[in-house]
Amino acid sequence: MNAPDSTSERDIQLIREVADRVMTGVPTQVEPFPATPTEWATTYRIHVAGSAPDGVARVLNPRLSAPESIRAEFELARELGTAGIGPAILYADHHTGLAVMEHAPGGHLTEPATARQAEWTADLLKRLHGLPNTGRPRLQDFKVSESLAAVRQRIDAHPSLDIYAEAIGRYAETGRFLKETTPVEKLCHNDLNPTNILFGESRSWLIDFDHMGLGDPFFDLATVILSLRLRPDTEDHFLRHYFRCPPTAAESRRLESTKSIVLLRYALMTLALLPLSFDFAKTAVSEKELSPPFVFRRDENESHETAVYRLSRAFLVNGLNW
Template identity: 30%
Template sequence: MMMYWFTLALPFYASTQASPGSYLEEHFKVPFQELKTSELSGGLSASSNYKVELQGKQYVLRIFPQEESPETRKREVEASLYAARLGIAPKIYYVAPRFEAVLMDFVAGTTLTKKEVEADDQLSKLLQTIRVLHDSTGDYPKGVTLFEKVEKELSALLNSDVPLPEVQVRQSIQYLEAIKSAFSGVDLVPCHNDLNALNILVSEGQFKLIDWTDAGLGTFYQDLGYFSLVNRIKDLNKLLKLYLQREPTADEVEKLNLMRQASKLRLFATLFASVEPSLSNPEEREKRKAEIVGVLQKKEELNLDQYFEMHQKGELNQQVTIFSMALTALRSFLSEKKEW
C-alpha cells in the first residue's frame, strides 16, 4: 500500500475533521460498509482509536483531537513515522490531510505487564528497544524537554484563574530549577516522553511503542525517569545497568533519581490543569484554593503506585480520581526534596 505523507507548513485553523468512514474510504477506496471497525478504549489520550479490518488485515485508525493545532499533530505523526522506520513502532500507511488522522498496523498482543517489568531478560530487551530510539540520529521533531513542559504548564496555571496551592507550586518550581541544573551539558536525544505501560505493546516477544503525542528531544534520563516512575521500578541501579549494558556510575544513578522526582511534578502540572476549572470570582477562587491546600496537607489515601496500577487497568477515568492523583504527585515531589 502507498504511504501518503504531507510536508506542508500549515497555519493554525479551525479543524473540519471528517468521520472515521471518510478517512478509511479515502485510503482504501472501498465503501465504509465493507470495513469492519470497532472503537478501542484505554489510556488518557484525547485521540480516538479504531480497529479496522479488511480482507483479513488489521489496522488502527487514530484520529487526533480537533482542538490540537496542525503543528502538534504534525509532531506526533513525524515521530511515529521516524520510530516506524526504526522498527520500534507500528508501520504507518496513511496520513490524512492536515495531519488529522493516521492509519497504522494493528499490533496483536498485550500492553506491558508487571511480568515483563520484573523479568530481567524482558526488561533488558525493552530497554534496548528504547535505546534504539535514543541512539538514533535523524530529523526528529524537537518538541519540548520535561523542564520546558513543566515550567510552561505551571506558569500558565499561576497566571490563570485556576485555583491552586500557589505557595507549594512556587516552591516546587524552585526545586525543579535545582534539579534542572544537574543536567546542564547532558546531550539531548530523541525521546518518546510517555513510556507508561499502555503505550508499550508486547507482541511475539517484541516491543512496539505507540502514542507519540509528547515526542521530542530530551536527555535519555527524561524517558527512563518517567518510565521508572509510572511502571513502579524502584531499583534504578539495575535499570541503568540493563539500559547501559554496564555498571552505572553513582552520578548516573543520581541523575536518574532526580529525573524520576521531576516526573512527579510533570504529572501534577499536566493532570491538575486537565481537571481543575477556572473560577473568575475572586472569593470563590480563594475558597477553593483553601480547600485544595487542605487536601494537599492531608495524609494520602492512595500512593502514586496505586494510581499507576489503576491507570494500567484502565480505571483512571474519573475527574475526582485524577485530581487526587495530581495532588499526590505534588505532595510526593515536595516531600522527597533535598539539597540538590
C-alpha cells in the same frame, strides 16, 4: 477523553473511509480505547474481518496541537515505524490529524515489568537514542511551557493549590541543576507513561510521539523505571542492559534526581488538564486515597476530572518526597 459524542462519530466515519482504502482486510467495527487522562488525542481499534490484522487509528485534537506539531509527530511516527520501534504507519494526514497504523499485538502492563520486559524496553530506548539528532523538533517544550502557564493560572485562582507552587519551584531548581550537567542530547520519547509502551509475547513497542524531540535520555530512563514500576533488581538489569555495563556513580546520582523531575512534571502537566472551574478545594484528596504514580484509576461514581486530580496529587506527593 474517549467518550462517544458527535466528534467521535465524525472521527469513526473518517476512520472507516480511510481504513477501507489502506488496510488489507475489510473493517467491521471501529471502537474507542478506554479513556486516558489527556485530551490531546483519541485512539480507536479498527476490527477487520477474517484473518487480516486489525489496525489502530489515532486522531489528534486540533484545538490542542498546532499543525506543524502534528506534521512533526506523524513524520516521527513513520520513521519509528520503519525502524521497528513503533507500529508501522499505514496512513497519516496532518490536515485532519488522523493516523492509521498496524495494530501491535500487545497491551499495556498492569503489573510491574519483568526483567525480560525491561530488557526489551532498554533495547528500544538504545535504538531510539541512537537515531540521528540533526533537524529534530522539541515537541515536548511547547507542551511543558503551556502546562506550566496553565498551572500558575490555577494556583492564582485556587488557594488550595499552593503546594503546586512549591512543586514548580522544586521542578525549576532541579531542572537548572541537571541542565548544567546534561549529557549529549538525544532523540527522546519524553512521555513513556504505561499507556505509551505496548508489550507482546517477545517484544515491546513505543507509541504516541507527541512529546518527542531532542532531550535528556535520562528522562526516558527515569520515566520507564517509575512508570513500569521496576523492582530494584529489575531496575539494575534494565540499566545494565541499556548502558551495556553497570551505571557509574555519577549516572546513578543523575538518574535519582531525574526521577524527581519526572514525577513533578507529570504532577504539573496532569493538573493543567483540569478546567479552571474545577472545584479543587471541594475535591480534597488524602494520601490514603492515592494510587501509585502512573496508575490511572477511576472509581465507581467518580468523575473523570476527579480521577485526573487524584493522579496529579499522587505524582505531586511522590515528587516532593523523593
